Amino acid sequence: MTERVLAEQINRDLLLNYYKKMLELRLFEFKVQELYRNARLPGFVHLYVGEEAVAVGVCSNLDAGDLVFSTHRGHGHALAKGVPPGVVLAELWGKTTGCSGGRGGSMHMYAPEYGFMGTNGIVGAPIPLATGGALSAKLRKKGQVVVSFFGEGAVNSGSFHEAVNFGAVWNLPVVYVCENNLYATEMAFNRATKNTSVASRAAAYGMLGVEVDGQDVEAVDATAEAAIRRAREDGGPTLIECKTYRYVGHHEGDPGTDYRTRDEVQQWKQQDPVKLSRKRLLDYGVDEAKLLAADQEVEQLIDQAVEFAENSPEPSADSVNEHVF
Amino acid sequence: MSEQGRVITYADAGVEALREEMRRDDSIVYIGQGIGPRGGNFRQTRGLWKEFGDDRLRDTGICELGATGVAIGAAMAGTRTIVDEVFLDFALEAITQIVQQAANISYMSNGKIKAPVLIRGAMGSVRSAGAHHSHTFYNWFANTPGLKVVLPATPYDLKGLFKSALREPGPVVFVEHKSLYNTKGVVPEEEYLIPLGDSRIVREGTDLTIVAMSRMVDLAAKAAASLAQEGVSAEVIDPRTIVPLDRQKITNSIKKTGRLVVIDESPSSCSFAAELLAIAVEDCFDELRSIPKRICSLAVPNPFSPVLENQMIPSVDRIISEVHNMMKQSGRKS
Numbered sequence: 001m002t003e004r005v006l007a008e009q010i011n012r013d014l015l016l017n018y019y020k021k022m023l024e025l026r027l028f029e030f031k032v033q034e035l036y037r038n039a040r041l042p043g044f045v046h047l048y049v050g051e052e053a054v055a056v057g058v059c060s061n062l063d064a065g066d067l068v069f070s071t072h073r074g075h076g077h078a079l080a081k082g083v084p085p086g087v088v089l090a091e092l093w094g095k096t097t098g099c100s101g102g103r104g105g106s107m108h109m110y111a112p113e114y115g116f117m118g119t120n121g122i123v124g125a126p127i128p129l130a131t132g133g134a135l136s137a138k139l140r141k142k143g144q145v146v147v148s149f150f151g152e153g154a155v156n157s158g159s160f161h162e163a164v165n166f167g168a169v170w171n172l173p174v175v176y177v178c179e180n181n182l183y184a185t186e187m188a189f190n191r192a193t194k195n196t197s198v199a200s201r202a203a204a205y206g207m208l209g210v211e212v213d214g215q216d217v218e219a220v221d222a223t224a225e226a227a228i229r230r231a232r233e234d235g236g237p238t239l240i241e242c243k244t245y246r247y248v249g250h251h252e253g254d255p256g257t258d259y260r261t262r263d264e265v266q267q268w269k270q271q272d273p274v275k276l277s278r279k280r281l282l283d284y285g286v287d288e289a290k291l292l293a294a295d296q297e298v299e300q301l302i303d304q305a306v307e308f309a310e311n312s313p314e315p316s317a318d319s320v321n322e323h324v325f
Numbered sequence: 326m327s328e329q330g331r332v333i334t335y336a337d338a339g340v341e342a343l344r345e346e347m348r349r350d351d352s353i354v355y356i357g358q359g360i361g362p363r364g365g366n367f368r369q370t371r372g373l374w375k376e377f378g379d380d381r382l383r384d385t386g387i388c389e390l391g392a393t394g395v396a397i398g399a400a401m402a403g404t405r406t407i408v409d410e411v412f413l414d415f416a417l418e419a420i421t422q423i424v425q426q427a428a429n430i431s432y433m434s435n436g437k438i439k440a441p442v443l444i445r446g447a448m449g450s451v452r453s454a455g456a457h458h459s460h461t462f463y464n465w466f467a468n469t470p471g472l473k474v475v476l477p478a479t480p481y482d483l484k485g486l487f488k489s490a491l492r493e494p495g496p497v498v499f500v501e502h503k504s505l506y507n508t509k510g511v512v513p514e515e516e517y518l519i520p521l522g523d524s525r526i527v528r529e530g531t532d533l534t535i536v537a538m539s540r541m542v543d544l545a546a547k548a549a550a551s552l553a554q555e556g557v558s559a560e561v562i563d564p565r566t567i568v569p570l571d572r573q574k575i576t577n578s579i580k581k582t583g584r585l586v587v588i589d590e591s592p593s594s595c596s597f598a599a600e601l602l603a604i605a606v607e608d609c610f611d612e613l614r615s616i617p618k619r620i621c622s623l624a625v626p627n628p629f630s631p632v633l634e635n636q637m638i639p640s641v642d643r644i645i646s647e648v649h650n651m652m653k654q655s656g657r658k659s
Contacts, residue, residue, distance in 0.1 A: 163394060
């Protein structure tokens with residue numbers, strides 16, 4: 001094979017993996033939506049549908065020992081970091097086999113064994129925590145990198161400001177990934193702030209800021225790869241703004257149409273990351289049969305996750321006092 | 326505790342505990358404003374920066390929310406941290422990180438993630454510091470499952486409790502008192518630890534039990550000494566930590582004396598003093614000889630005027646006068 005052909009082959013294989021992972025995130029969330037609407041799951045959930053290219057493009061560049069601090073919309077981050085779907089779903093079901101043993105739920109799921117340091121119920125709060133994780137990594141000098149995910153709704157909080165300032169001044173191995181889906185619950189970003197470029201804010205902290213199309217997994221991958229490498233080589237933090245969109249409401253139960261038009265939602269769906277990558281794979285000459293097989297594989301994975309979670313035991317009521325301290 | 330021995334200040338006892346623990350455990354990192362070359366606003370880190378340097382004594386700007394979040398995140402990732410809020414009042418800037426993240430993390434993660442972070446702050450009234458620099462809201466933290474709360478009253482206790490707190494698996498809120506930093510006491514040079522949850526009997530007595538913490542211990546001891554001259558024998562107990570609480574030793578004393586007075590620098594409503602009165606009712610109801618009494622700060626913001634501030638906080642005279650009233654009540658028993 002010539003070098004060019006080899007490179008194309010590698011790209012194809014990589015993209016196929018990304019496609020499968022994004023589909024896993026997508027189908028997982030649709031399954032959660034269905035279970036939730038049928039009143040099978042307690043609590044409340046914020047779905048990641050539409051934003052899959054960000055989690056997959058970023059986390060594919062992380063090692064198992066790297067850390068991710070996530071948000072209230074974090075199922076996708078957990079899956080992308082390698083937490084098995086059954087373990088995530090079992091947590092949403094409040095089962096003992098969930099990653100937090102049923103004590104956490106959607107917004108408080110932790111799987112340090114996969115480097116997943118938690119979703120979070122408080123917008124903005126995980127950014128200082130991730131920065132602290134990066135301080136720990138830097139002091140240990142093992143080349144560990146931390147990724148801090150947050151939405152654009154977090155960047156007007158004091159937590160964002162104070163945390164990224166620490167990341168920059170202490171030159172910490174952290175990558176700040178803003179998922180700008182344009183709405184903080186119902187609040188449009190351009191109504192919340194005068195400066196709607198999150199990436200441009202990096203300059204205020206003396207940090208590198210980059211904007212990327214968050215619906216294009218290959219673009220996210222390339223941007224994240226460079227930022228993660230810089231962090232690993234003690235080059236300091238990067239703020240990446242991923243332009244993305246959620247097709248669903250803020251949380252399950254919010255139709256998501258009071259504050260944005262159906263046209264706008266439809267327009268973003270034209271840029272769907274799963275469909276885009278599928279089309280690109282076909283353009284690269286990948287067999288449709290191969291894609292259908294991949295689809296089937298992912299569907300099976302989700303079915304197995306449901307079976308695992310559904311059949312897992314509930315915690316015993318007597319265990320309520322365990323693990324407080 | 327020996328009456329003989331080396332005498333050092335409350336502030337220096339803390340420095341010594343830190344030096345010993347930071348030498349013993351090289352993962353400990355100290356984060357806070359002015360704690361580096363300056364040695365701390367209260368001289369509470371004096372000399373440490375020289376030994377441990379910028380990596381482990383991390384000076385910050387004035388940003389408690391970020392600094393506390395960073396300290397908690399580093400602790401979650403395996404680095405033991407201390408975050409110095411300097412004034413406990415400033416912990417309010419960071420309260421979401423302390424209460425929502427640090428306190429909850431062990432439980433939310435099913436025990437998989439611990440946050441060994443020590444949140445340090447100096448509380449209390451001192452020399453007209455005014456309403457923004459005098460709060461004593463340790464009871465808020467004690468009301469938050471997942472946090473341990475320590476209030477040392479003497480240099481000896483400060484050192485021994487500090488060292489234990491720096492070996493705890495999870496978050497500890499370590500509350501010093503500003504007006505105690507320059508007080509002196511005997512502190513042994515050899516290593517010792519005081520376990521959390523072990524109260525100290527400051528003075529033994531038989532007629533009533535006075536429970537006091539932090540700076541109030543000194544007031545309680547002075548009141549007890551004065552009462553002794555009138556023939557009233559007061560037992561003074563310092564819980565030293567309110568989470569965990571040494572319920573056994575405190576209730577044993579109440580059962581013995583049949584009377585309880587609690588001195589608390591916080592306002593009485595929903596306070597730790599209120600909790601102790603509830604404990605007395607729950608555990609010692611049959612033994613009580615008079616109505617238990619809270620002597621607390623008045624429910625006003627800390628005034629600036631020395632006259633008003635002195636009126637607000639408990640005093641030795643107020644304690645003695647309340648004890649006189651209590652001793653006049655006819656006992657249910659005896």
